[in-house]
Amino acid sequence: MKIKLNPKMLIIFLSLLLTVCAKNSNAKREMKSETKSAMKGEEYYLNTPKLTSLKSPEGLMLPLKNSNYYVPDVTQKEPVGKQVDIRPPVQILALIEASQSQYANGISTLFLEDSPGNLWLEVLNIIKKKNLPIANQNDRDQTLTTDWITWNNMNENPPFSGRYEISVKQNERPKRLILKTLDLHQGEKKTTDPNYIQRYNNTVLNTIIEGLYQTQVDAENTRVIHKAGSLDVQSSSNENGLPNIVIRASYATVWERLPLAIKKIGMVITESRRSEGTFSVIYKPVSDEQWEKMGIKKPDLKPGEYKLQLGDLKNRSSLQFMNSNGQTLIQSENDDLVPVLKAVFSETETEK
CATH class of the missing domain: 3.30.530.50 (Alpha-D-Glucose-1,6-Bisphosphate; Chain A, domain 4)
Structure with missing residues (x-):
């Protein structure tokens, strides 16, 4: 059975969902009633009358009692109302390895x-x-x-x-x-x-x-950051066949060294998000003299805005370049960047 949702109804549903999710997670007491004024407060449930024995008209036979449906009387005194703490217990954080x-x-x-x-x-x-x-x-x-x-x-x-x-x-x-x-x-x-x-x-x-x-x-x-040295950089492609670059180093190593490396060739980072593995950069190539000094052939890459997507492959990392339109670089442009990255990674040192 297929259910079709009207776009307006979908928006209303999502709004209600977000409203519920936005409630304070630290709130201790959530026993609330939408009919608060009618029920005279948030703890009206405490006024629920006790169970009483069922009285039947004279001459009417009741079914035999079944223990499966028996509701026992509660005599023990436990916290009720605002004395009840419904928050989950605070667990000891497992942040540190071993x-x-x-x-x-x-x-x-x-x-x-x-x-x-x-x-x-x-x-x-x-x-x-x-x-x-x-x-x-x-x-x-x-x-x-x-x-x-x-x-x-x-x-x-x-x-x-x-x-x-x-x-x-x-x-x-x-x-x-x-x-x-x-x-x-x-x-x-x-x-x-x-x-x-x-x-x-x-x-x-x-x-x-x-x-x-x-x-x-x-x-x-x-x-x-202080660990300098050459990294193995290779041209490759992802599971969708799009060009990317594979760097034989951990995600943490590449994330820390990449900003200083690409800065050497004129890429200025405007935004970075480690949780997403992204860098937004503006590429303004360095002078021909600097390319010659670094011993690197100037790549066939147009100046402008680019997005770099870093991926975690455990003991390796993937790096993909996309232009301002969100399009992945063509294979030849990607291949041009491999020797460039290999060279600048080998020279990366901590800025003084």
């Missing part, structure tokens, strides 16, 4: 299989960058306690605040980063609710994990 984590009894632990640097110094640096207050610090035991950390953006009223003990076991294998909740308050009142303790304990640990991950990324980027 790492594992666990949570138990107010203690979050991150196990690091491969951490060549000084983990304690890295953690201290991250805590300072994140402006987490330190109450006491013991460098010999590699342990510190934080001052009160208040979470003002977690949709809580009054907000939660907590104190934590952070320690590093650097001489063990694997290394361990341990975070323990010492105290947790909501406003002025202390709470021992295990769900809240886990939520905010993992939130603090995730803040540190994000910092460790960024430190690794920055170190890798620096290493890649």
Whole structure:
């Protein structure tokens, strides 16, 4: 059966869908009614009457009771209404390779299989960058306690605040980063609710994990940028038969070295999006004297705007040039760029 949607109805449907998706994902309570005024608030469901026994007219035989359809009375007292927290639990982020984590009894632990640097110094640096207050610090035991950390953006009223003990076991294998909740308050009142303790304990640990991950990324980027040397560049074609260029280097390596390489031949980057692997460039060829100095034959490529599409082929990368009309370069133009890229990649150094 085929269903045809009127274009206007499709637009209305998509608008409603986007409206629903745009709601605050941090919202704690979503029990809302479109007939709020009629139902006198958002928790009208709490006024649902209890189940009562079915009364039948005299002389009418009721079917036999079936346990499959029996609804038991609920006598236990659990949170209801605005006391119900429907948010998913905060999980420990799995950002760092060769790492594992666990949570138990107010203690979050991150196990690091491969951490060549000084983990304690890295953690201290991250805590300072994140402006987490330190109450006491013991460098010999590699342990510190934080001052009160208040979470003002977690949709809580009054907000939660907590104190934590952070320690590093650097001489063990694997290394361990341990975070323990010492105290947790909501406003002025202390709470021992295990769900809240886990939520905010993992939130603090995730803040540190994000910092460790960024430190690794920055170190890798620096290493890649400073790593000069010739790269194997070949003319090829993609699965659709369109000309492209294959570079025998990882996506990260090509992404970092490509901007400096193409700058040498007069390509200025106006926009780049790493998540999409794209560069927008304006090509204004360098002088004939510079081409001669680099020992490169000037390619048969017209000045103008181009888009470069970089693809990840694991241990290799693909590169495709498209003109301002979105058309891929013809094979001869693509072939001209191969020796050019090979030459400029071999000369790429970090800008001073």
